[in-house]
Amino acid sequence: MTEYQPPGEPPRGPSADPSGRSSGETGAVYDAVVLAGGAARRLGGADKPGVRVGGRALLDRVLTACADARTTVVVATPRPTVRPVTWAREDPPGGGPLAALDAGLRHTTADLVVLLSADLPFLDRRTVAGLPAALGRGTADGVLLTDSDGRDQPLVAAYRTASLRRGLTALTDRHGALTGLPLRRLTGALDLIRIAGPVASFDCDTWDDIAAARARIREHGHVLDEWISAVKDELGIDLDVDTAALLDLARDAAHGVARPAAPLTTFLVGYAAARAGGDREAVAEATRRAVALARRWAEEDTPSADAPAGSRSAAPSAPGTASDATPGAAPDAAPDARPDAG
Template identity: 80%
Template structure:
């Protein structure tokens, strides 16, 4: 099995439900940091081979498959069963659609922990130590086994809570109060919106939002671009910073390149900004140097000095006649 094959997984995102604690609002469509909650979750699992969203279809930032539990509103276990019917990978990521701080790194961590151990699932726990079965990676076969058991025992899956499903699984728990944070109330939404504007988060959040909005799936070294912007601003002029970074991106796009093309264009632009700054510094140094060729401490022949003024005629503290307003 190649490394690419071993990394294959499918994702099932549960985006239904009545959102009663939000007054019936369309929770997956609520925006945090300018992006719908559902799109934020889809961004975190963008490398899934297949992504199934269990809900009524809606516009999303990237293409997905749609499924619906039968009957609609039958609950999370029925929704998960409906989503699994459209998956084929050995491992499946199961997520809710209201996780504002879920990242691709968290997804990779869940999958790595699942593949490293003998268990049947790895889930996050929140700040209070509670299981979050909708932020988890599972063995697909194990989920199907337990769904079949529940269906046989109960005659169906309608209305069953997720704990009835996960109770039969061998699980590993990973504490993560941030990635497991979900938005059940408007206070949760407000907290999420405030957090992403904190200094330590706002830049990454903004870059992710812009990439989603523009349909860009490209990881670049933001530190490199910030350094370039600083060099352009200091070495040329402040407006040069955004214009230069735009031109770097445009050049990389024309070259049909990835992060390497961006880095190469940024390197060239940074070197140009440095040369520009060096020329300016050299010119400042040149104009600051004395221009007289006479030996230090002497005056040109034929001149006399009084105070700090030097002229070609005798000076007695008055201006030359040609400068006087009443000169005839």
């Protein structure tokens, strides 16, 4: 687990361009490879990419964050996703992160590749865009985030594709195959830039991590943005919403409505319905999907029904309380000890 550091907003992004421009605007064209085939042993073998935080599957949250990639490859068994992707599978399945990376790279053509795990609930598009943008300005092989303890997070990173391919070829020549080799065998030989990113690199290895992520998005400073983002993903809307103006309008029209999610959600439903033709059926379908999302959102306030029997643990205290750092507790697993990192 990567330690979560509340409170406050995530940083603008690792080495983000001072102008605030995205990677596309700074010329950093990249492909993305998402590793989503880990065994999730610390989740009792649950389908981790499909576990929901804020009504959205973890994998879908990551795919939204890397939506600016020219090509996105997900290394896992195919499943429905929030946007179209290219699917790949390591041979044999379950062969570890290096075998999975090799399988994903075979479908990429860009000079830069963003490498991500599928369990990053707080990753956003600005952070992802900042990775290849930072790498493009220097000569290093890659740039990765580190957690609050300074540990490398090689699955929240951007690399030069040629450097990865050279390293994978050398490891294959040395060991005969990539199966079972830890990711550090590759990254340890690379020249890497390290940037602190404790929020964006927070990953969900345990049910306690899932509970902490679900609690965080419901905090006052995050809940509205998270909800609107979830609704837009659910309805297929790529639109910058001026929430302040809409809330002012809703307040004036409804004389101080206390639940701002309601008017914003209905606006997005109306927008999605208009795009779909604006007829009765379009409104009904958009409403149905938003209602289903709201029900999934509410269900997460109860003990998780998707946790395998015997694997659930007591929900942690709110992030930032004394229970976050229990004296004598076992240290967090290093990145390469996680199922996704080999």
